[in-house]
Amino acid sequence: MASNLDHFFSALADPTRRAVIARLTSGPASVSELHAPHDMALPSFLKHLGKLESAGMVRSLKIGRVRMVHIEAVPMAEAEDWLKTQRRIWEGRLDRLSALAEHLERNGDHG
Amino acid sequence: MASNLDHFFSALADPTRRAVIARLTSGPASVSELHAPHDMALPSFLKHLGKLESAGMVRSLKIGRVRMVHIEAVPMAEAEDWLKTQRRIWEGRLDRLSALAEHLERNGDHG
DNA sequence: CCATTACTTAGCCATATGGCTAGCAATCTC
DNA sequence: GAGATTGCTAGCCATATGGCTAAGTAATGG
Structure with missing residues (x-):
């Protein structure tokens, strides 16, 4: 089953992901902008973004080689x-x- | 490090644990009362209670052989x-x- | 005091999570 | 079109998580 709340709360249970959410409240950003402040390899960081996105908390759109990420309300x-x-x-x-x-x-x- | 929010959100990321919280909002209960509605061995359930307690969301006190659990506000x-x-x-x-x-x-x- | 009740502990197992490197792919820029 | 930039994939690894059984401890009740 795994309700939405499962994914939402578990997405928020990590400081990196909360930081991303906090950053995104002040506007959309590219993957590398979001990654910059985190001392972590990009692929590791991408997993976090992936979780936020599959929890529906974030959406993204790739334009050229840059993926822009923005927060989702619901x-x-x-x-x-x-x-x-x-x-x-x-x-x-x-x-x-x-x-x-x-x-x-x-x-x-x-x- | 692992902030409080880490524990709080990850405690809430599980339907069993959310159900326990929901149950406890209507008053304290014993371990076996809390366990009853969940189709799960008691030791498994105790792990969930343990997480809620170590996240500080719940406290408990053992009186005789019964442990009573109550919700914590903060x-x-x-x-x-x-x-x-x-x-x-x-x-x-x-x-x-x-x-x-x-x-x-x-x-x-x-x- | 013996059985039952109500936890508790120990240990096993499968899968998920969160990190890494290495290397591929696509797209700007010069 | 070569090289830098930006991101993605694959695969490895250690630890955490969430389930189980089996067996132990500590009250309570007859």
């Missing part, structure tokens, strides 16, 4: 949503323990 | 924050791009 949002959902349920449970405080705070409605 | 929030941060930067960039596009359009800068 997976990031999905992963974030999963975490958000879990946290909401979990916090909801905690919140019931301090329901009164929260209720009072909401009644204050200062914001 | 890591979930950290992982979510990382995603949120990336998405904000990325969306901010899209906003600037579409602002530019709008600006150009208003200026009659097209066809």
Whole structure:
């Protein structure tokens, strides 16, 4: 089966790949631009790019001999949503323990 | 080195472990309660629990012969924050791009 | 105190992951 | 068109991961 989340989270479980994502948030880049800051042979780095791409977090297009890579929205949002959902349920449970405080705070409605 | 995020995300990259987290959001449970819905030998399942615990997402306490497991807040929030941060930067960039596009359009800068 | 319950440890196995080198392929540039 | 640039493929290697069985330990219950 292997849900999308499997691939998304495991893609993010590596600092090199997170760095690539972080870099790509500020705009598309070529493979060698992305590779430059990483002290690693290019083929090793390409495997990381491959994972990001097959997780759907990134897309790329080759023009001439240069491949430009850009970030893709959806997976990031999905992963974030999963975490958000879990946290909401979990916090909801905690919140019931301090329901009164929260209720009072909401009644204050200062914001 | 291996940052916290490494462990957090890789802990979440497995459906069994996500299911455990999801289960634990609705309250603590014993090892065998957690194991029950998973078609897997107990030692295999214990490895998953071990990863969740060493990622700091879960804590446990053994009372008598039963080990009770409960979820831990911080890591979930950290992982979510990382995603949120990336998405904000990325969306901010899209906003600037579409602002530019709008600006150009208003200026009659097209066809 | 003996059996059962609830883990725990040890060890095996197959596959995946993350790194490398060497060498191929395609495309600019002069 | 020769050579540099940019990327891709193939294949090797060590370690990690995720599953298993078998056997051990530590409470609890009868």
